[in-house]
Amino acid sequence: MEAFAYRLKAFLVLAGVWLILIYPFSLQELYTGIAISLLLVILPLPGNRVFAEIGLAPKRVFFAVVYVLVLIIEIFRANIDVALRVVKPVLPIKPGIVKVQTRLKTKLGRLALANSITLTPGTITVEIKGDELYIHWIYIDAEDADTATQKIVSQFEKYLEVIFG
Amino acid sequence: MEILAIIGAFVSLAGSLFLLLAAIGIFRMPDTYNRMQTGTKATTLGSLLFFVGIGMANPSWWGKLLALTIFIFITNPLSSHVLARALHFIGKSPLLKGSKDPDVRDDLEAVESLETKEGDLV
Numbered sequence: 001m002e003a004f005a006y007r008l009k010a011f012l013v014l015a016g017v018w019l020i021l022i023y024p025f026s027l028q029e030l031y032t033g034i035a036i037s038l039l040l041v042i043l044p045l046p047g048n049r050v051f052a053e054i055g056l057a058p059k060r061v062f063f064a065v066v067y068v069l070v071l072i073i074e075i076f077r078a079n080i081d082v083a084l085r086v087v088k089p090v091l092p093i094k095p096g097i098v099k100v101q102t103r104l105k106t107k108l109g110r111l112a113l114a115n116s117i118t119l120t121p122g123t124i125t126v127e128i129k130g131d132e133l134y135i136h137w138i139y140i141d142a143e144d145a146d147t148a149t150q151k152i153v154s155q156f157e158k159y160l161e162v163i164f165g
Numbered sequence: 166m167e168i169l170a171i172i173g174a175f176v177s178l179a180g181s182l183f184l185l186l187a188a189i190g191i192f193r194m195p196d197t198y199n200r201m202q203t204g205t206k207a208t209t210l211g212s213l214l215f216f217v218g219i220g221m222a223n224p225s226w227w228g229k230l231l232a233l234t235i236f237i238f239i240t241n242p243l244s245s246h247v248l249a250r251a252l253h254f255i256g257k258s259p260l261l262k263g264s265k266d267p268d269v270r271d272d273l274e275a276v277e278s279l280e281t282k283e284g285d286l287v
Contacts, residue, residue, distance in 0.1 A: 020235075023228020072213075079183060079210035086190040086203055095199055097259050118242030119209055122202060125242075126249045136249055136259055138202050 006052035011041040013051050053108040053164055060163050067159035074120050074155070082121040082138065096140050097126055100133050100153045109164030116156045123152060173221025180214030187211065197252055198259050205245040212237055 018033035019025070085092055104110050114125040117135060127134040135152065190203025216230040253259070 017232065020228050020232045023231075024225055075210055075213070082190070082203060083183060083186045086186050086193060091193060091195075093194070093199055093261075095196075095202075095259050095261065097253075114246065115239065115242040118246050119238060121209065124198070124202065124249045125246050126253050136198050136202075138199060 006049055007041045009051040009054050009056070011037050012056075013054075014040060050108075053106045055163065063159050063162040067156070067163060070155070070159065071116055071119065074116075078120040078122050085138070092139065094139050095136065097134050097136050098140065100135060100150060102131050102133055102153055103157060104131075104160055104164065106164045109160050112160055112164065113153065113156055116160075117152060120152075169224075170222045173218040175218070176221060177215050177218030180211045180216075180218060183211035183214065184208065195261060196259075197257065198249065201245055201248060205241065205248075209238070209241060 014037040015034055018037065019030075022029045022033065102110065102113060104113055110128060114128060114133065117123050117125050117133070122138040124136040125133055126136050133153065137152075187203050187208060191200050194200045194203055213234060216234050220227050220230045
């Protein structure tokens with residue numbers, strides 16, 4: 001049963017990417033894509049388990065949609081922030097590397113968290129060791145740097161915790 | 166239809182503006198980490214807006230543009246993460262020269278990181 005579950009998830013991901021790629025659908029392409037996705041999933045290839053941590057419960061899917069919206073809003077906000085820093089004559093930057101803790105347990109969840117942090121301009125994940133993330137931050141807030149950094153993580157964490165468990 | 170294409174053109178223009186700011190940032194930033202911050206990251210919003218604009222002008226391209234956006238959003242952070250990690254690994258300090266600010270710090274010491282890397286390789 002468990003083997004069936006992760007194979008189904010891998011199949012959904014593969015078929016989903018294919019459907020997006022061939023967007024003005026034609027039946028021939030659709031059949032070929034689904035047949036090849038099925039073949040890839042049934043064969044004992046390495047990497048089938050990569051998607052095993054994806055949950056398909058309605059609550060998780062709903063949170064995933066909200067998470068994408070939050071991420072896009074965050075990218076907009078941070079991009080404008082960094083763009084303003086670039087054009088200001090005095091160049092207001094104060095870079096350094098800070099350490100933050102994460103509550104996420106799953107590999108895929110931590111990967112998504114690190115990716116989201118790097119996607120928002122102004123912060124880059126430099127290294128992950130266990131549950132500690134080292135983040136390069138373009139402007140470290142002088143007042144209470146630790147709570148400020150924790151805020152970077154927790155705004156994504158509360159969604160990712162539900163999505164990936 | 167025409168109006169949508171014109172709006173799309175303006176959205177693309179906004180996207181290219183962000184890409185231009187990224188290019189200016191590469192010139193202005195003092196060290197490699199900060200150049201990466203502007204150079205690799207302004208591309209996220211820049212390319213997002215650009216694809217949305219193109220999608221408005223050519224609605225039949227939505228699928229491929231969506232796929233492009235998803236792949237850029239998955240791979241772009243990965244490459245900048247690897248660059249930053251390699252940069253720290255060879256011992257480049259993220260602090261600016263002559264920085265006296267006590268709040269600015271480097272939690273991940275370069276030497277410590279070097280030791281664990283050698284352990285990983287063995």
